[in-house]
Amino acid sequence: MKRALSLALLCGFSARLHAAEQVAFAQAAQPFLNQNCARCHDNKVQKGNFRIDTLKPDFADLGTAQRWAEVITRMNAGEMPPPKEPQPTPEELGRVVDWIAARIKEGEAARMAKRGPVAHYRLSRDEYANTIYDLLGVYYDVTQPGAFNEEPRWHGFERIGSMLSLSPSHVERYFNAADIILERAFPEKPLTPGKGRADAIEMRHRETRKRIEALGIADKVRAPLWPEGSAPAWRSYFYNNLKEPGLYKARVQLSGLPGLNGRAPHLSVWNAKLKRSIFDADILAPEDKPTTVEFEVFLDMPSELDFLNVVSPIFVRDGNHTLNVLNQGGGIFTSSKDVGLLNPTGYKLTTEEGRAIYPLLLVDWVEWQGPLTSEADLQKRAGFWPEKPDDMAQARQCLQRFASRAWRRPASDGEIDRYVKIIETELAAGEKFRGAYKAALTGILTSNNFYYLAEGSPTERRDKVNDWELASRLSYFLWSSLPDGELLQAAQNGTLHTPEVLRAQLARMMADPKIKRFTEAFPRQWLQLHKVGMFAPDEKLYPDYDKWLEKSMVLETTGYFNEVFTKNLSIREFLASDWTMANPRLAQHYKLPPLPDGVLQRIGLKPDDHRGGLLTQAAILSLTSDGTRHRPVHRGVWVSEALFGKTPPPPPPNVEPIEPTPAQSPKATVRAQLEAHATNNNCASCHKKIDPLGFAFDNFDAIGRWRTEEVVPTGQGANPPVNASGTLPDGRAYNGPDEFKQLLLADLDRFAPAFVENLSTFALRRAMTLDDEAQIKAIAQASKKENYKMKALIENLVLSELFQKR
C-alpha cells in the first residue's frame, strides 16, 4: 500500500523529470527509502515534520538538493534510522548514500546555470553611512528617527541580499538622505566654525548666576552627578553662535569619585533626539585633580545633549522623594569640605573624609568647537563640483568622476547623458546652475547603481566576478564601504584577481584603520550580539544591572574578536583562553581585581576565574537568557549555530508549555524542570543533541555571573545546587564549563569550517549552500597548516575560488 502510494506520487511529477532519472531513482534508492524511512516519514506519520515520500529526486533544484543532503547527513551520522528501529546493513546504507551524494554532485552544474546573469545586493544602512563618508567626507546618521529602518536579519547577518528588500519608502528615504548629504558636502556658503562654553552655573543655576557671583564663589561651583543624575551638556540657548549641523569637538573638565563599593562613576553623553549615548567613559579623577576628556561627534541642529552618570540605580524611583530633592537646583556644590550651600534635607553625597558615598561625577565645564571640516574630508569631494558654473563640458566631467566613484565602476557616456539631461531640464525650468547640478548628483546617489551592488553582466554568462566587482566584494567585506583609489586602480589595470596583487591588496586593507568596521560588524552579526539587552533583566532579580554594563558586555566580545584579529591569533582562542578584554565595570561584574584605568584592556585570567573564550563572556550568556532566567536550550541552540554552523529544527507547534513551579512545591532548577518535561520521545530525540551544549553553562546566571546554586524565586526550601555536567551526543562526558571547553577544543576541526562558513556568509552576502561546502572545507583545511590563524583564514578565503565565484 505504502509503495503504491509513493509510486503514484512519483508519477505526479514525472512531467518535470526525465524518465531515465526517475527509473534510476526507483531502482537505486526508492526501495531502501520505502523500507527504512517511510515508516516514520510518509503521508501518515511525519516525525520531525518531514516526509520522504514527497521529496522529489530533482537534484537540479537547490532547495530539494539541500534536503537530500540533510537526509544523507543524518544517515551517515547514524541518527537515521534511529537506533531503536530496524537497521539496514552498513553496505545497503552506504550504497544509497553514495548514490544520492553522486546525484547531488551531478546537479551542481544545473543549479549554477539556473542563476541569473546579474545579481543585486542592496547596501545595508551601516554600509550606506560608511560609503557616504568615504565618498564625500560627510556624516549621515542612518539611525536617526526618520532616516533608515533597521535591516532585517538572517541568523544575525544584516547584509543578506535576499533579505534586503526595497519598498517605496526606502526610495523616498534615499531621496531625502541624498538631499541632506549633498547640502552638507557642497554647502552654499562655507561653514563658519565657532566656540562655545558652559560652566556648572550655566548647567545648574542659570537663573541665579548674579546671586552666585555676588557670593564670590562663581569659579568654584561644580555640577554634581549622583547615580542616574544628569546635567545639560548642550541646549540651543547655551551657545548662540553654534547653529549649524556638523562635526563638533567637545572638551569636558570633571572629577570622578568611585563609590564606597568601589564602582567607578560612568559618564555618558546622551542625545535626546537619537535616544542613545554618543560618548561613554568610566571617569576616575580625584576631587582636587579633575581630568579633561575630549570627543568628536556629529550634531544635527537643534540638538539636546545631557551628561549622565550611568550606574545601576541606587535610589528607589518612586514612593521616595530622594530624586526630587537631589534634582532641585537650590543646593550649590563647591567642595566636599564645604557643604553649607547644599540642600540640608538632601541625601549626603560624601563622607566626612570627602569620599563619595555613591559613584559621583563633578562637572566643571564643557567647551564645544565646530562645525569642523578636516582637510582629508574636503579632499574626498575634490573634482566632484565644477569650478565654473554653466560650463556644461566641465559639469559632465565632474558628473562622470562622481558617478564612477559612487558606482564603484566606470560610468559610461550613455549613462552620464541621463544626468546631464537633468541639469538641462532644471536649467530650462528656471533653476540656477547650483540647484540644477545638485539635482544631477542627487540622481546619481538615488540610482540603483549606487545602493545596489551588482554582480554579473546582462550580455555574457560569467561564473566569476570581474575585477571591479571583486574590488567591491573586498572593500564591503573588510571596510563595509566602497573601494578606495588603490583598489580601483588595481581593478582598472585588470590585475586585481591575480594572487600576488590580491594578497598585497588584502594585506594593505587589513592594516588600514577602516578594518575596525570589520572587527566590530562581523562578530556582532555572527554572534548575534544585537540580542544583548533585548530582554531587559528584571530590576528586582538583577539590581546590579545597568546600561553601561550591557554596553561593556558587547564591547568585551567585539574587543575580544578585534584582539584575535589584530594579534593574528588562532580561532582556537574563541573556544578557550587564559585572557579576555575588560573595563572596570566588567572586571567588577566578573569579580576580578580592580583595573587601574577606565578603558577596555586585555587582562590575564586564572583557572578559578572560570572565564576565557567566547562562551563564558557575559554578552553570550545574557543573550541566551530571557531577563529572568538563563535558558539552557537557547544556549545549546546558540552553541550549535554559532560554533558548529548547525541550526537545530524548530520545536513543533503547540508544545505544552513548562508550567512554573507551584509555590508549595520544592524549588527546582530550570534543568530539573526541563528534564521532567522531556519524557516525550519526540522531544527527547532533538533535546538530547541540543541541551548538553547548554547545560554546560548552568554555572552562569542570566547576566553571566558565576554561581554554584541557582536562585529560584518560587517554591519551598533552599535554592538547589547547579548541575553543569552532561554527556554529548557522541558519548563524551563533561563536568562543568571548563571541561566542556576542553571537549570543544578537541573539535577545533569541526569549528573551523563553520567559522569559514560564517565569514563567507558575511563576505558574499548570501547563505552558503551545499555547492559551497567543498570549497569551505578546503579553505579550513588549508588554514589548518597555519594553526587556524585569523588572518590566514581570511587570506585563504579571499584567495579561494569561492570568493571569486559569482
Add this chain to the structure above:
Amino acid sequence: MNIQRQNWLLNRRHFLRGAGVALALPLLDCMVPQRASAAEKQVKARRSVFIYLPNGVNTADYQITQAGEGYKLTKPLLSLEKHRANITPISGLHHPNGLGHHHNCRTIWLTGGKIGQSERNTVSVDQLMAQVTAPQTRFSSLELSNQGASLAWNPDGIQLPAQSNPGVAFREMFEDPKGGMASQRRALQRRGSILDAILDEAHTLNDSVGKEDRGRLDQYLTAVREVEVRTQRNDKWLDTPRPKVEPALQTRLNRDVSLQMLGDYLRTMYDLIVLSFQTDMTRVVTFNTGEEGQGPAVPEIGVKQDRHALSHHNGNAEQLRMLTESDAFNIAQFSYFLDRLKETPDGDGTLLDTTMALYGSGMAYGHSHGNASLPIILAGGSKLGLKHGRHVDFNATKDFQGYDKQQAIYFRPVNEKARLSNLLLTMAQKMEVPAEKFADSLSEVSEVRA
C-alpha cells in the same frame, strides 16, 4: 494652469504603462456592494484603525466567560463599559500560521501570512484598504509605532516604516514643507526628472536579469514607480491648502512624549489619529503600541517591568497582578480613544460611527507563547454596517469544556474555523475592498454584520 507641469506629466506618461502599475482610480458608484443599505451608501468616508497590544494579556483575569448579550466585562476591560453598545469583544480567533511561532505574531497580525526561512510576509489588510481610499486623501495611510516596527506590509510583503514621534507625524501631516508653494512645486518637478533618469536606466536592465533576481528588480521598479505616483499625487494636492489646526491642539500634538509617561504618549497618539480622521488626511491608520520583545512598562502606575518580562510571569502572582494592571491601563487608553471618536461629529453622526477600530494582540497567553484564542475587540463602524453589543465567543462550541480548563485553549484553537483573517476580510469588505477572501480566511464574520 502651469504649462510646464503639464509637460512634465506628458513626458512621463510612458512610464506608467508598465505591468503591475495600477494608478488608483476614484471609487465608482458601481463598486458599492449590492447589499449595502441606504444609510451605508450615504457614508462619505470609511475609516479603519488597527491597534496592537504586545505580549497578549493575563488571560485568567481578561477572559470574558459569558457569550452573547448579557456578558460581563472583566476587570481589565471595565473602562469599556460605557462603550458597550459600540464594541464587540471576540474570543477564539487565531491565525493558523501563527501557532507555535512565538513572537512572529505581531508580524502577521494584519497579514495572516506564513513566515519562515523562505517565506516572505504578505500584504496587510490595512494596505488593501489604503489602495481603495488613497485617491481621496492626502496620505494613503498612516503608520504609527511607539517602538519602531509597524504593523503594515506592502503587497510585496515588505514592512512599511512607522513613525514613533507624535510631533514628527503631526508636522508631516499638518505643516507645509518649507519654502512655499512655488518652491515645493519645483522640488516635485525636480524629483520627477530625477525619477525619469533613474527609471530610464532601470529599463535597460529589465530584459537581462535571471529568474531569481527578477523579483528584486521588479521590486525596485515597483518601488520607484510608486514614488513617482506619490510625487504626482503630492503635486496634485499642492493646490489644496492643509487644514489649519487650532494653536492649543497644535501645542499638544506637535511634540515628542517620552514612553516613561505612557498614558500621555498613548493619548497624544490617539488624539493625532482622531485629528487625521477629522481632517480627512487619511482614512487608514495602524498603531503598534509596543514591540513583542519590549512592550513599554507603565511607570506612572508603578508597573516597572516591560510587557514582555511581565508576560513571562513564571506563575508569579505579583507579576500576574502587574500584567493585569498594565492590560487595564492600556485598554483604558483605548477607551479614551473611543471617547474622542464619539465626541467628534462627522456628518449627521460621529467619527465612531464611520470608523472601525480593531484592538488586540497576536498573542494570548504570553508566558509560553500561546497564540490561539487571541484577545480581540472590535469597535465602532455602525454606519459601515457593523453591529455590536455581544461577546462573540467562537470557543463556545458544543464540545467546549468551559474556561476553567484554561491554558490549553490558548495553544490549540477550540474552533479551527475561527480565523482572525475572517474578521479582517469582513472589515476589508466594509471598507469596500473588492475581495471575497483575505489570506487564509474561510468566511466572513456574520456575527458582527448588521
